[in-house]
Amino acid sequence: MLKVTSIDKGLVIDHIPQGEGIKIFHFLNLDKVKYRVALLMNVPSEKMGWKDIIKIENEISMNLDILSIINDKITINIIEAGKIIKKYHPAIPKVINQIKCKNPRCVTSVENIQNQFNLINKKTKEYSCQYCEEIIKLNTL
């Protein structure tokens, strides 16, 4: 198996469904950072068959709960001094700001305002735009 050095301080996003790793990688803009990052794709997994993993040698200020829209089994491990100090699954957020409204008639398409989607159905992961009320079903980034 391919070896990737373990990290000292940062985080490891594990149990990412196969193929979703690259999307998270781009969503977190990891292609533009200066610190060490590793995207591992198609890693054999007992539970999942195949999975993706992302290792980041830095702190991430963004709330990662949004990753739950892909899958709530994703595991986020926080690493300090080479050890896992915290491990959690992202929780479905009530409000999401990081996604743009796709409705071309929405005011957010012309005005410089922060997007806001409010959770309306936890089961179906449906969110509604605060402005135009367009409903979106989120299952990928």
Added chain:
Amino acid sequence: MKGKKLIDPSDLTTTEIEDLIKLANQIIQNEEKYSKCCENKLLATLFYEPSTRTRFSFEAAMLRLGGKVIGFSEPNSSSVAKGESISDTIQTVCCYADIIAMRHPKEGSAYVAANASTVSFINAGDGGHFHPTQTLTDLLTISNLKGRLDNLVIGLCGDLKFGRTVHSLIKAMSRYQNITFIFISPEELQVPDYIKKEVLEKNKLKYDESTNLEEVISKLDILYMTRVQKERFFNESDYIRLKDMFILDLEKLKNAKKDLTILHPLPRVNEISTEIDDDPRAAYFKQAKFGMYIRMALILKFLGIEVD
């Protein structure tokens, strides 16, 4: 309701709507009494897209209350053309005006504006989203011509898929007792599923769908006509085949109740034949007048002005 902001018709409770209708009727009965009560008050009408009808209605309402009006009727001539944000425009206008009415082509613009406004705010239409003063106009008209807002069979005819006026009226009327809707439209332009699920089925409202106006017209207390636009059809032949079925003429009116009320948000194109205009059941021009009175009531309530 002083200082209130109106974005969506459901921002108002049924009691508040009742109060507005009551005040509008008091104004109708004694217009003179209200003709100076807004002296020293200024309404700003900010129209980011032209809608002469709605703007006139707001301005006439304010002027008939003795108030004054400033504003623009198309954004090209204003600072908006230089790229000013909605929020900045509103904050500036708040320095001058006591109340703002805004129309904007983008959905959700009213929410942005209302949040930026420090004075009373009325959404005069935000794209295909909300148009609360049209809905209030419809409610005042129905309440006056029918004497009630409950126990009614309401037929909605035309474009029921894209017509925001229709969706908004369905939502508003679903709050009253024993309302039955009959939706009359081509299959391509039926009421969207989310309205059926979220509004009709949730409130256990009775409704029926038909593609034939003539067949159902005898059941109706109210017939609300809307435009069927050519561009909503996939092809010319569908449009030609269907357009006449949704045009109201004397022939189709033959089986209608004697006290049917025919409404239309205007402007009409050809969906109501002009031969009907003289029929006592045609109420669409009265409806336009009611529109001005409900806006007068709204302005008074939102400015917190009481006249005794």
